[in-house]
Amino acid sequence: MSKKALFQHITSRLFSSSKSQFNVKSRLNPVKNIYQSSKFLILEENDKKSYKYPLVWLRDNCQCVHCFHQGSSSRTINWEKFSVNQELTAIERCEESKKVTLTWADGHKSIFDDNWLLSRNFSPENQKTYLSTHYRPDKNPVWGKNDFQKILKKFDYSEVISTDRGLFEWLETLSRRGIAILQNTPLTRDECRKLANRVGFIRKTHYGEEFEVIAKEGTSNVAYLSSALQLHTDLPYYDYKPGVNLLHCLVQSQSEGGFNQITDGFFVAQKMKEDFPAYFKVLSETLVNWSDIGQEDGNKFHSIYRAPVIMLDHEGKFARINHSVPQRDSFFTVNVDDVELWYQAMKKFVDILHDETVVFKTQPGEILTFDNIRLIHGRTEYKDNTNNTRHIIGSYLDWDEIYSRLRVLRSSLQC
Numbered sequence: 001m002s003k004k005a006l007f008q009h010i011t012s013r014l015f016s017s018s019k020s021q022f023n024v025k026s027r028l029n030p031v032k033n034i035y036q037s038s039k040f041l042i043l044e045e046n047d048k049k050s051y052k053y054p055l056v057w058l059r060d061n062c063q064c065v066h067c068f069h070q071g072s073s074s075r076t077i078n079w080e081k082f083s084v085n086q087e088l089t090a091i092e093r094c095e096e097s098k099k100v101t102l103t104w105a106d107g108h109k110s111i112f113d114d115n116w117l118l119s120r121n122f123s124p125e126n127q128k129t130y131l132s133t134h135y136r137p138d139k140n141p142v143w144g145k146n147d148f149q150k151i152l153k154k155f156d157y158s159e160v161i162s163t164d165r166g167l168f169e170w171l172e173t174l175s176r177r178g179i180a181i182l183q184n185t186p187l188t189r190d191e192c193r194k195l196a197n198r199v200g201f202i203r204k205t206h207y208g209e210e211f212e213v214i215a216k217e218g219t220s221n222v223a224y225l226s227s228a229l230q231l232h233t234d235l236p237y238y239d240y241k242p243g244v245n246l247l248h249c250l251v252q253s254q255s256e257g258g259f260n261q262i263t264d265g266f267f268v269a270q271k272m273k274e275d276f277p278a279y280f281k282v283l284s285e286t287l288v289n290w291s292d293i294g295q296e297d298g299n300k301f302h303s304i305y306r307a308p309v310i311m312l313d314h315e316g317k318f319a320r321i322n323h324s325v326p327q328r329d330s331f332f333t334v335n336v337d338d339v340e341l342w343y344q345a346m347k348k349f350v351d352i353l354h355d356e357t358v359v360f361k362t363q364p365g366e367i368l369t370f371d372n373i374r375l376i377h378g379r380t381e382y383k384d385n386t387n388n389t390r391h392i393i394g395s396y397l398d399w400d401e402i403y404s405r406l407r408v409l410r411s412s413l414q415c
Helices: 055-060 114-119 124-135 145-151 157-162 164-177 191-199 265-275 277-285 336-355 399-413
Strands: 031-037 040-045 050-054 088-094 099-104 109-113 154-156 179-183 210-213 229-232 244-251 260-264 288-296 299-307 310-312 318-321 358-360 367-371 375-379 391-397
Touching: 031 088, 040 055, 040 114, 050 055, 050 114, 055 109, 099 114, 109 114, 124 399, 154 157, 154 164, 157 164, 157 179, 157 191, 164 179, 164 191, 164 367, 164 399, 191 244, 191 367, 191 391, 191 399, 229 336, 260 265, 265 277, 265 318, 265 336, 265 375, 277 310, 277 336, 367 375, 391 399
Parallel strands: 154 179
Antiparallel strands: 031 040, 040 050, 088 099, 099 109, 179 367, 210 391, 229 375, 244 367, 244 391, 260 358, 260 375, 288 299, 310 318
């Protein structure tokens, strides 16, 4: 049948849509018309909106049992024999079942559900919604010192551990705002592990799966000293560094010190971009050597990773902040004439960082959770005594596991 003879009529063939965790709200505007135009299938809604679907994309995403495995939600079409030049010979639509059948030039048939197509339309609005919710929640708002009390949310530990709604709300807040505190946590050593297992699993590093922040002599990590801990991000010397810190306070220092310090690194980066664009360019382009040398439990390590202080993604959005004075290597593999300008830019970054730092003190039974890709944290000096030894249990989570859990929860909770 020629293209001119393309027609629309009712078909009653059954269709099994692919399993997608992307929730599609009930469609308010049903499909009015569907037809081919050049290399596209055009779908019109009753509100006069229309969407274009490339034929090659439709053929690649055929949902039949020969092209798609429902059980694993995986494409199985044979790309060795796939043609990027696709043509249709017929379009059939069933109003009752809300499905469309496409017949290709080679005789193959693909059946698509209206809602399946609508949820995957290529409009900028739809793609923005998908990317900011289903893919990864937008990391908004970025916040400064004056906004901290407005954005900080606290959650009950038992609600997060025992209910999906509590878990979802904590993770959603953590992903968007970069920080959240869990309260009323039992004062036992394994609560961070329980929390991590509720999400997925603990991220192991060369410091192990869990770490104790408690002053001890002969340490290879400055975090294990009672002196002030400069503002930093953890493990910048990892290519894929841990995404989220979990810090469970078992015993807090009764001295005048031991305060948590924290800053939204993305806020600082935004200030640099707006107020000091030349310095921003330097910090987002100059590769810095980050390193860690030492041993933990007899395991020697020497980690190195090269990356800018401000890392951007392919769209130019903030992707990651790297900052740690102790872990910035003395090897600086850049043009010697660029070194001084980098130091000037870095000093301005640190000045703004400290201007926007908030200070508070977690209490026993609180778990401070924050985004290690985005937030920069530190601690003021404190003093232990025989009756009071500050004791924090820490562990890490990866963002991949958090985002996965959020998608599953969003689907099951229909939110």
